[in-house]
Amino acid sequence: MVFLLLILFTFVYGEVVAELNGRKITEKEFNVIFNTFWKRVVHLSSVKPTLKEKRVFLMDYVSKLIVLEEAQKMGLKVSEKEVKNFIRTKVGVNIKEKPVLDMIKAEILTEKLIDRLMDKEKVDFSEDKLRAYYEYYRREFYYPTSVKLLGIWAKDRKTALKVRENLLKGEEIFEEEGVKVGKSSWFSLSSLPRKVKRNFPSISKGSVSRPIRINGGYLVFKILDKREGGIIPFERAKPLIKKRILKEKRKEVFKRWFMNVLKDYRVKFYWENL
Structure with a gap:
């Protein structure tokens, strides 16, 4: 037993x-x-x-x-x-x-x-604190080269070629049967699929891609704008720095509280x- x-x-x-x-x-x-x-x-x-x-x-x-x-x-x-x-x-x-x-x-x-x-708690957002944080983490305030893309879907290659031709002329494209106009958005150049990048004659403002075949149709992209990469200037980086400092402070406060509570x-x- x-x-x-x-x-x-x-x-x-x-x-x-x-x-x-x-x-x-x-x-x-x-x-x-x-x-x-x-x-x-x-x-x-x-x-x-x-x-x-x-x-x-x-x-x-x-x-x-x-x-x-x-x-x-x-x-x-x-x-x-x-x-x-x-x-x-x-x-x-x-x-x-x-x-x-x-x-x-x-x-x-x-x-x-x-x-x-x-x-x-008190969080130090003084100019000296922000500047010191910016200089220490300077490399983390780098932003990549980005492009603003407008994507247009066409039902077939013939329609897609016509869309491309009109985009090269600078004409505005409107939705119609067999054509859908997407919303323009910013993308970092490094995040763009190779299939998209290789279909552009050049990665520059105003450049229009060749039609890219996808399931059910074709996509044509136009680069509406381009921003070169670099370090965000200190004044522009201030809001980001404050968010990061606050986030780190919140983690620190919670950890301190949790370690104290854990004793029970x-x-x-x-x-x-x-």
């Missing part, structure tokens, strides 16, 4: 991947949450996760459980509208699974919690059971 109990205890113990204040998170519970989150949010594909990714997720999951508990103590809440807005803007796919919704709620609560903590929690991981 004692031997049987020992076997049962070993089996149950082996299933535990983490403990949080006595609450056991089993391998089964973790896999349900992880697999759901992985497929629904992270990859939306059959890419197989690595052991390292699973370990990082487990640590993140435990930290979010702590955030959920602490946020409740602080009276912080999340509305359904906030959850739906988060899903719409940051996830892009419909989410119904409760474990994933809980993770999303914890993400929103983390930001609310940091907002409250930041009320007591007993956390243990059983990596061998993942």
